Amino acid sequence: MAEFEPRIIAFACNWCTYAAADIAGTSRIQYPPNVRVIRVMCSGMVAPEHVSWALENGADGVLVAGCHPGDCHYISGNLKAEEKFKMLKRVTDILGIEDERVKLKWIATSEGPIFAQTIEEMVEELKKLGPSPFKMSKESQGFERGKSALTLEDIIRETKTYYCLECTKCTSICPVAKYDPSYSPRTIIEGALLGHGNEVIHDKKIFSCLGCYACSLRCPVDVDYPSFMQKMRYLAFDAGEQGEPAHGGFLHSITRLMARSPYKQKRLEWLTKEYGTSDQSDTLFFVGCSPYFEPVFEYTGARTLDITEASLKILNHLGIEPMILPDEKCCGHDALWTGDVETFKDLAEHNTKLIKEAGVKKIIFSCPEGYRTFKLDYPNYGFELGCELQHISEFLAERLDRDGLKFKACPERSEGTKKKVTYQDPCRLGRHLGIYDAPRKVLEAIPGIELIEMERNREYSLCCGTSAFVNCDSYSHELRIGRILEATATQAETLITSCPKCQTHFKCAMNNRGEEKGPDVEIEVMDLANLVANALE
Numbered sequence: 001m002a003e004f005e006p007r008i009i010a011f012a013c014n015w016c017t018y019a020a021a022d023i024a025g026t027s028r029i030q031y032p033p034n035v036r037v038i039r040v041m042c043s044g045m046v047a048p049e050h051v052s053w054a055l056e057n058g059a060d061g062v063l064v065a066g067c068h069p070g071d072c073h074y075i076s077g078n079l080k081a082e083e084k085f086k087m088l089k090r091v092t093d094i095l096g097i098e099d100e101r102v103k104l105k106w107i108a109t110s111e112g113p114i115f116a117q118t119i120e121e122m123v124e125e126l127k128k129l130g131p132s133p134f135k136m137s138k139e140s141q142g143f144e145r146g147k148s149a150l151t152l153e154d155i156i157r158e159t160k161t162y163y164c165l166e167c168t169k170c171t172s173i174c175p176v177a178k179y180d181p182s183y184s185p186r187t188i189i190e191g192a193l194l195g196h197g198n199e200v201i202h203d204k205k206i207f208s209c210l211g212c213y214a215c216s217l218r219c220p221v222d223v224d225y226p227s228f229m230q231k232m233r234y235l236a237f238d239a240g241e242q243g244e245p246a247h248g249g250f251l252h253s254i255t256r257l258m259a260r261s262p263y264k265q266k267r268l269e270w271l272t273k274e275y276g277t278s279d280q281s282d283t284l285f286f287v288g289c290s291p292y293f294e295p296v297f298e299y300t301g302a303r304t305l306d307i308t309e310a311s312l313k314i315l316n317h318l319g320i321e322p323m324i325l326p327d328e329k330c331c332g333h334d335a336l337w338t339g340d341v342e343t344f345k346d347l348a349e350h351n352t353k354l355i356k357e358a359g360v361k362k363i364i365f366s367c368p369e370g371y372r373t374f375k376l377d378y379p380n381y382g383f384e385l386g387c388e389l390q391h392i393s394e395f396l397a398e399r400l401d402r403d404g405l406k407f408k409a410c411p412e413r414s415e416g417t418k419k420k421v422t423y424q425d426p427c428r429l430g431r432h433l434g435i436y437d438a439p440r441k442v443l444e445a446i447p448g449i450e451l452i453e454m455e456r457n458r459e460y461s462l463c464c465g466t467s468a469f470v471n472c473d474s475y476s477h478e479l480r481i482g483r484i485l486e487a488t489a490t491q492a493e494t495l496i497t498s499c500p501k502c503q504t505h506f507k508c509a510m511n512n513r514g515e516e517k518g519p520d521v522e523i524e525v526m527d528l529a530n531l532v533a534n535a536l537e
Contacts, residue, residue: 006060006126008035008119011046013066015073016109023112031116032123035063042066044077048088049248051102056256058135061101061126063118068106078106090295091254096263100125101132133262150234152197159228160221164189169218170225175463176208179475179482183208185215185225192232201236207243208471211337212463213431230337237339243470247296251469252338254292258329259346267291268326270305275312276321284360285311285322288370289330290500300507302525304500310533311366311392317536318399322364325354331370336377337468345381352383362388364395366529368429368499375433391429392529393498397438400445407535409447418450421531422492424483424506425461426499439498439528446535452490454483462486464505480509484521494524496531503527 012018018039043066051062066078085104170185171177191200209229290304332347365371399405429435436458465480466472487495497503506525
C-alpha cells in the first residue's frame with residue numbers, strides 16, 4: 001500500500017514568501033512536492049474562509065505565509081493576517097482540528113531554505129496525523145448535485161402558492177422590498193406559476209427573503225411564502241446556486257465542517273466552575289453556535305457567550321444545574337434556509353441522537369433560531385426529540401407565576417426613576433412561534449424598568465435585516481439602521497433582544513459607519529437574559 005502523501009495548500013505573499021519559494025526552486029533546494037502554492041499580493045488578503053474552504057475541499061493542511069512584521073510591502077497587511085489567523089485558530093480549536101493542519105509562518109524573500117524546511121516539516125507532521133477527515137467524509141458522501149426528489153410542482157402544492165391572487169400585498173409589507181426595489185415576492189411567485197422555475201432558482205434574489213413571515217400578515221389566501229422560498233433554495237442549491245454569503249461564507253463553512261467532522265469539539269472551554277451543570281440533569285441547555293460566533297463577531301462588540309453565561313446564571317439561581325452537551329452541534333437553521341438540506345440532516349441526526357441518549361425531559365434555548373429549528377423543522381424531517389422545548393423567556397415567564405421569581409431594582413437608577421427600554425421581537429420567536437407576551441411579562445416584572453414599545457412591535461415588528469448570513473448587503477444595512485432609529489425614537493436607553501443574531505446584527509450596523517452608509521446611530525443593545533441575570537436578587 002502506497003504511503004499517504006498529504007496535500008498542502010500554501011497561501012504565499014507575492015513579495016516575500018512566494019519569492020522565497022521561487023528562490024528555493026531556482027537554488028535546487030529539495031523539498032516535498034506536496035504543496036500547491038497560491039500566490040496572493042499580501043498575506044492580509046487571506047481570509048479565514050479561504051482556509052476553511054481549502055480544508056473542506058480536500059487539503060490535509062493549510063499554510064498562510066507572508067513577510068515578517070515590519071517588512072510588509074503594504075505596511076501592515078501581515079499584521080491584519082495575524083489578527084485574522086488568531087480568530088481562525090480560535091474557531092479551528094473549537095472544532096477540534098489539530099494545530100499541525102493550519103499554520104501561519106513569516107518567511108522573507110531571502111529565506112528560501114526556511115520555506116523548504118517549513119514544507120518538509122509540515123509534510124512529516126501531516127503524515128503522522130493521516131489524511132484529513134473532512135476529505136474522507138466528503139468523498140464517502142459523494143456530494144452529487146441534481147439528485148433532489150423535490151419538484152417545483154411539489155413546492156407550489158405544499159406551500160399553497162397556486163392560491164396566489166397576485167394582489168401584491170406580500171410585496172407591500174416585505175421589509176426587503178421596501179429598501180430593494182428589484183425584489184418582489186409576488187414577482188417571484190408569478191415566475192414559478194408561469195413555468196419559469198429554472199429562471200427563479202438561478203436568480204440570487206431568492207436568497208434575499210428574510211423568512212420573517214411579515215408577508216403572512218397580509219396574504220388573504222394563506223400562501224406560505226417563506227416556506228416556498230426555503231424549498232426553492234433547496235432546488236437552487238441542488239443546481240449549484242447559492243446566495244452571496246456574509247463574512248465570505250466562513251460561518252457556512254464552519255457549519256459544513258461541523259456536520260462532517262469526526263473530531264470531538266472543544267466547545268466548552270469557556271465553562272468555568274462559577275456555573276453549575278450536571279450530567280444527570282433532566283434539563284438540557286442548548287448552547288448552539290455561541291462558542292463559534294464569539295471569535296467571529298468580537299470586532300462588533302457582541303459577545304454571544306455572555307448570553308449563554310447569563311442563561312446559566314438564571315438557571316442556577318432557580319436551583320437548576322442543566323446538562324450541557326460537550327459535542328452538540330449547530331441546529332442546522334442556516335444550512336436549511338440556504339438550501340443545504342443534506343448538511344441540515346447530518347446536524348439534526350447528530351443532535352437528535354445525542355439528546356435521546358442523554359434522556360432529558362426539557363431543552364431550554366436562548367436562541368430563537370435553534371428553538372424554531374428543533375420545534376418545527378426537526379419533526380418535519382423525521383427527527384423526533386420526545387421532550388419539552390422552551391425559550392428562556394417562556395421559562396422565566398412561567399417561573400414568575402409558579403415560583404414567584406423576584407428581581408431587585410435596576411442598580412444604576414436613583415429612587416423614583418426608571419430605566420427606559422424597548423424590545424425587539426425576533427422573527428423566529430414572534431411570527432414563527434407566536435411568542436410575544438413572555439418576554440414582555442419578564443421585562444415588566446423587573447423593578448425600575450419601563451418598557452416603551454417601538455412603532456412596529458409584536459407581529460408587526462421589523463426584522464433585524466439578514467437571515468442565515470446570506471445576501472447581507474446595503475439594503476440589509478438600511479433596514480437595520482431604520483430599526484435602530486425606531487428604537488431611539490422611543491427615547492429608550494437600551495434595546496432589548498431575545499436573539500443572539502439580532503444583537504449581533506444591530507451592533508454590526510452601529511459599528512459599520514461611514515457617510516455613504518446613512519446616519520450614525522447609537523443605542524445600548526442587550527439580551528433579555530443579561531438584563532434578567534443582572535436583576536436577580
